[in-house]
Amino acid sequence: MQFKLGPLPECPCAATVETVGEWWSILILRDAMQGFTRFEQFQRSLGIAPNMLARRLKHLTDSGIFERRLYSTRPARHEYVLTEKGRDFFPVIAAMVGWGNRHFAKDGPALLLADRSSGRALDPVLVDSASLQPIDADTAMAVAGPQASPQMRERLAMVAALRPIPSSNG
Amino acid sequence: MQFKLGPLPECPCAATVETVGEWWSILILRDAMQGFTRFEQFQRSLGIAPNMLARRLKHLTDSGIFERRLYSTRPARHEYVLTEKGRDFFPVIAAMVGWGNRHFAKDGPALLLADRSSGRALDPVLVDSASLQPIDADTAMAVAGPQASPQMRERLAMVAALRPIPSSNG
DNA sequence: CAGTATCCTGTCCGATACTG
DNA sequence: CAGTATCGGACAGGATACTG
Numbered sequence: 001m002q003f004k005l006g007p008l009p010e011c012p013c014a015a016t017v018e019t020v021g022e023w024w025s026i027l028i029l030r031d032a033m034q035g036f037t038r039f040e041q042f043q044r045s046l047g048i049a050p051n052m053l054a055r056r057l058k059h060l061t062d063s064g065i066f067e068r069r070l071y072s073t074r075p076a077r078h079e080y081v082l083t084e085k086g087r088d089f090f091p092v093i094a095a096m097v098g099w100g101n102r103h104f105a106k107d108g109p110a111l112l113l114a115d116r117s118s119g120r121a122l123d124p125v126l127v128d129s130a131s132l133q134p135i136d137a138d139t140a141m142a143v144a145g146p147q148a149s150p151q152m153r154e155r156l157a158m159v160a161a162l163r164p165i166p167s168s169n170g
Numbered sequence: 171m172q173f174k175l176g177p178l179p180e181c182p183c184a185a186t187v188e189t190v191g192e193w194w195s196i197l198i199l200r201d202a203m204q205g206f207t208r209f210e211q212f213q214r215s216l217g218i219a220p221n222m223l224a225r226r227l228k229h230l231t232d233s234g235i236f237e238r239r240l241y242s243t244r245p246a247r248h249e250y251v252l253t254e255k256g257r258d259f260f261p262v263i264a265a266m267v268g269w270g271n272r273h274f275a276k277d278g279p280a281l282l283l284a285d286r287s288s289g290r291a292l293d294p295v296l297v298d299s300a301s302l303q304p305i306d307a308d309t310a311m312a313v314a315g316p317q318a319s320p321q322m323r324e325r326l327a328m329v330a331a332l333r334p335i336p337s338s339n340g
Numbered sequence: 341c342a343g344t345a346t347c348c349t350g351t352c353c354g355a356t357a358c359t360g
Numbered sequence: 361c362a363g364t365a366t367c368g369g370a371c372a373g374g375a376t377a378c379t380g
Contacts, residue, residue, distance in 0.1 A: 010280045012270025013200050013263060019274075021193040022372075030183050033307050035332030039342050045325065049374050054343065064273075067338040075380060077342065081338045082307070085273050090307040091296035092269055093183060095262040097312075100182025103234075103255050104189075109315035110180045110322055115298075116311050122298040124305050126261035128285075129293040132302055137203050137252070137260040141286050142267075145279035152280055155215065162205030168237040168253045192352080209362050219354045224363065245360065247362070 010152055019063050020089070024048060024056050029065070030093050032086065037079040065089070091126075098124040137165060180322055189233050190259070194218060194226050199235070200263050202256065207249040235259070261296075268294040307335060 008015040020026060024046070031045050043053055057080055060066045065086035071079050094113055101109040113122040126135045133139070141160075144153045178185040190196060194216070201215050213223055227250055230236045235256035241249050264283055271279040283292040296305045303309070311330075314323045 008274055011200075012267045012274060012279060012281055014197060014270075015274045016266040016270040017193045017196050021196070023187045023191040024373085026187050026191070027184060030181075033335065034312060034329040035335040036329070037336050043342095049376095050343065051345080051375095052373055055372085069338070075341080079336070081336050083338045087307040087335075087337055088272065089269055090310070091294075091305065092262065092265045094296055094305050094310065095265045096186040097182045099259055099262055100184075100186040101315075102258065104178055104182060104185045105315070105317065108317040109182060110318045111182055111312050111326075112315045113305065113310050114313040115303075116309055119313070121313075122305055122310055123300060124261075124296050125299040126264055126294050126296050127302070129295040132297070133285075135261065135264050135283065135292055135294050137257040139286055140260070140264065140283050140292055142204060142281050143284040143289070143291075145271075145275070145282045147275065147278040148280045156281075159204040159206070165203065165205040165257075166207050166249070166251050167257055168239070168251045194353085213362095219356095220363065221355095221365080222353055225352090245361080 010149055016092075020060070020065070022056065022059075024052060025060060026093070026096070028053075028056055028060065029086070029089055032066070032080070032082050033090055033093055037081055039078075039080075042080075060086075091124075094124045095126060137167075180319055186262075190230070190235070192226065192229075194222060195230060196263070196266070198223075198226055198230065199256065199259055202236070202250065202252050203260055203263055207251055209248075209250075212250075230256075261294075264294045265296060307337075 008018055020029065027046055028042055031042055036042055036045065039053065039057070042048065042057075043050060046053070048056075057066060057068075061068050061080065064083055066080040067083050068078050069081050071077055097111065097113060101112065113124060114120060115122060127133060128135055142156060144156050148156070178188055190199065197216055198212055201212055206212055206215065209223065209227070212218065212227075213220060216223070227236065227238075231238050231250065234253055236250040237253050238248050239251050241247055267281065267283060271282065283294060284290060285292055297303060298305055312326060314326050318326070
């Protein structure tokens with residue numbers, strides 16, 4: 001997962017993919033959201049090879065998603081603690097959980113989200129913070145932001161002619 | 171991106187990662203959500219090699235995310251149309267756009283989401299559909315669903331002792 | 341326990357050439 | 361235009377051994 005070279009891509013979706021796009025990274029973050037912080041916890045949970053885990057943790061730390069914190073000297077021991085940026089990734093994980101449950105769990109989900117204090121099951125849905133209206137492929141579209149490059153604007157203009165987006169059932 | 175072999179993993183997040191985890195797949199879906207359907211549209215937009223694009227489109231079609239539809243005979247031409255399952259992936263993309271904008275767009279976003287009819291900018295936030303309360307790492311947790319395996323229950327029980335999850339600023 | 345160091349394999353991916 | 365075929369490189373990822 002590196003794009004050509006150099007800085008992150010302009011598209012925020014592509015930048016996200018480039019930062020956490022290796023699939024181990026997503027699963028590591030999934031576990032970190034549950035409270036895991038230690039090397040061995042991740043390793044046991046994921047069955048990942050230790051060198052790969054070290055690589056992924058380093059990359060996520062370099063990306064500002066984990067903070068590597070010394071919790072013991074002699075011997076030196078580190079734990080990997082989510083930063084605010086890392087914790088803010090939770091909605092992406094939760095959206096994936098929701099999609100997976102809706103489309104793969106035929107006989108009922110194996111895992112779902114619940115409120116920490118009440119224990120009540122949560123049904124994740126993405127809405128606009130102001131209107132609280134659901135955001136989906138029918139009602140939302142991408143538009144150029146203030147910092148959009150000319151190329152980005154051109155792309156988006158090209159795409160604007162295509163709406164409404166085609167779908168298989170009409 | 172294939173796990174060992176065989177069926178999808180039990181965890182809905184892992185199942186999602188396995189299905190769309192290659193980073194090209196996410197970007198293809200991003201473009202499909204904008205209305206792209208043709209091979210050449212994807213290729214030009216992404217700068218992807220044709221063989222890779224063919225592979226990814228085939229995989230996404232086999233996964234029930236695209237429907238490959240003949241839109242012209244002589245010569246035979248196909249377009250790749252999102253299924254309902256594919257369109258339902260939009261919240262994941264939008265959540266990634268939101269995270270990318272919040273953490274990478276220092277001088278303002280290059281791309282944002284807007285309402286199709288009003289054009290008003292949208293601020294994507296994940297909430298519970300019943301309570302409309304935001305779902306984040308502090309308030310939500312994963313619990314075993316009705317179809318959880320014993321191993322999954324054991325994992326989640328292990329994790330339950332760790333809450334509240336550690337974070338770098340307290 | 342928490343990694344680092346090596347080696348190896350699979351495959352993702354790009355480049356290019358070719359076809360109806 | 362919409363792909364398929366083939367080649368080669370880079371690297372993700374696994375297995376194993378080793379260290380403080």
